[in-house]
Structure formats: structure tokens, C-alpha cells
């Protein structure tokens with residue numbers, strides 16, 4: 001179908017090298033705490049958004065080093081997603097999908113009743129509904145997509161990952177969804193893909209796992225081994241995580257955000 005399988009390109013290689021430096025930082029536990037309690041987090045570029053337990057939408061303002069409440073149309077949301085182009089997609093508590101376009105206006109994108117969403121670009125997103133149907137917004141319409149999931153994530157290059165009700169992690173390739181087995185005993189809840197090279201997942205024990213594309217891993221580290229690495233967690237742990245080019249951002253069990 002239309003999502004490309006992973007392909008190498010120079011920009012990805014550069015990102016990957018930057019990220020390896022970032023990962024060596026993770027092992028030495030360089031996590032910053034960002035104030036305020038959040039229930040869910042989304043970021044791709046430096047644009048970071050969170051949903052609080054009160055269903056409010058907040059965005060991080062670097063200049064203030066704090067969050068501000070985005071009160072657009074008194075929006076109450078379940079879930080928020082950000083694309084690399086800075087468009088923001090959100091699922092309201094009634095299932096409506098809202099989009100904050102790159103032209104800085106909010107609008108409902110009609111025709112969907114979702115539980116979560118992942119933003120790919122200003123014109124493309126993917127989400128799931130309460131019946132585990134996957135919905136893909138493209139060409140200005142919602143279309144159902146192969147498979148069943150409770151959580152999906154689309155990367156900046158359109159790479160797609162999902163978690164199903166059996167806690168399996170799935171990756172989309174041209175032939176369909178294939179399971180990417182996680183370490184024994186993990187029950188994955190959330191997955192987040194930055195691009196075809198890197199993915200983070202968190203399980204029901206709020207442990208954090210990183211997946212690096214095996215081709216890249218062997219090319220740059222000469223290390224063969226399991227696809228998933230368990231990362232040393234930020235204190236105290238990581239309920240749900242999102243990836244940017246250089247950071248992993250986690251919601252911890254106190255609700256505070258930790259950024260590597």
C-alpha cells in the first residue's frame with residue numbers, strides 16, 4: 001500500500017548518529033524534569049504538547065520553560081499528536097478529531113469518532129476507534145485501514161507501528177502488519193515511531209524500550225542482537241513516551257514529564 005518500507009537516506013543516517021549520542025546520554029540518566037502533571041504526551045520537532053488528567057490541552061513554551069493551556073473552543077481532549085510540520089491533531093472527549101493546521105487555525109475534521117490519533121503531516125493522520133478499527137486520513141477523507149489496533153503511530157516518513165489488544169507490537173510493511181516480538185513478559189501499551197529507524201515502546205509496568213532498525217544498528221555499531229533494548233528509566237518510570245530527532249520524552253507515574 002502507500003506506506004514505504006524503510007529506506008536509507010543521508011538525513012536519516014545523520015539523525016541516527018545524533019541519536020546514538022543521545023542514547024549514550026540515556027544510560028547516564030540525563031533526564032530533565034518538565035513541570036506540570038500530564039497524562040499523555042506528543043512531540044516530533046521541538047513542539048511538545050500534553051493532555052492533563054483534567055483533559056486539558058497544554059503546549060510547552062521553550063522561552064518560558066513552562067506549559068501554557070491551549071483553550072481553543074474550550075476543547076477537552078483524550079489524546080494529542082504532533083507532526084514534524086508542527087500541525088497538531090487531537091481527539092476530543094466526544095471522539096471528534098480537531099486539527100491545528102500549519103496555518104494556525106483550529107477546525108474539526110469531520111467523519112471520524114476515534115479514541116486516539118497520530119499525526120503524520122498537516123494532511124495525513126492515522127488513528128483508531130473504540131472497535132479497534134484503524135482509520136487513515138488522506139486525500140481529505142477517512143478510510144479504514146487493514147488490521148486492528150488500540151494504538152497506532154506514524155513516523156515522519158510514514159513508517160507505521162501499532163499495538164493490538166493482545167499487547168503485540170506490529171509494524172506495517174508492504175505485505176501487511178508483522179509482529180515485532182518484544183522481550184518475554186512485556187505487555188506493551190504504547191508505541192511511538194519517529195521514523196523507520198527508531199521506535200520507543202512502554203509496557204504495563206511502565207518500562208521503556210527502544211527499537212533501532214537492525215540494518216542501521218549493524219552498520220554503525222557492528223552489534224547484532226535483540227531488536228528491543230530496555231532503557232534505564234527516568235525516575236521513577238515511564239508510562240508513555242514520544243520521540244523527537246534527539247530526545248525521548250516520557251510521562252512518569254507522578255505525571256511529570258521527563259526529557260532525555
Ligand SMILES: *[C@@H]1O[C@H](CO)[C@@H](O)[C@H](O)[C@H]1NC(C)=O
Pocket residue numbers: 101103104105107
Ligand atoms: C487553514 O487550513 C485548513 C485546511 O488545512 C483550511 O480548512 C482553513 O480554511 C485554513 N484557514 C485559513 C485561515 O487559511
Ligand SMILES: *[C@@H]1O[C@H](CO)[C@@H](O)[C@H](O)[C@H]1NC(C)=O
Pocket residue numbers: 094095113130131
Ligand atoms: C463515538 O464512539 C463512542 C464509543 O463507541 C460512542 O459511545 C459514541 O456514541 C460515538 N459518538 C457518535 C457521535 O457516534
Ligand SMILES: *[C@@H]1O[C@H](CO)[C@@H](O)[C@H](O)[C@H]1NC(C)=O
Pocket residue numbers: 002138139
Ligand atoms: C490519494 O490520491 C492520490 C492521487 O489521486 C492517489 O494516487 C492515492 O492512491 C490516493 N490515496 C489513497 C489512500 O486513496
Ligand SMILES: *[C@@H]1O[C@H](CO)[C@@H](O)[C@H](O)[C@H]1NC(C)=O
Pocket residue numbers: 133144
Ligand atoms: C472498511 O471499508 C470497506 C470498504 O469500504 C468496508 O467493506 C468494510 O466494511 C469496512 N470495515 C470496517 C470495519 O468499517
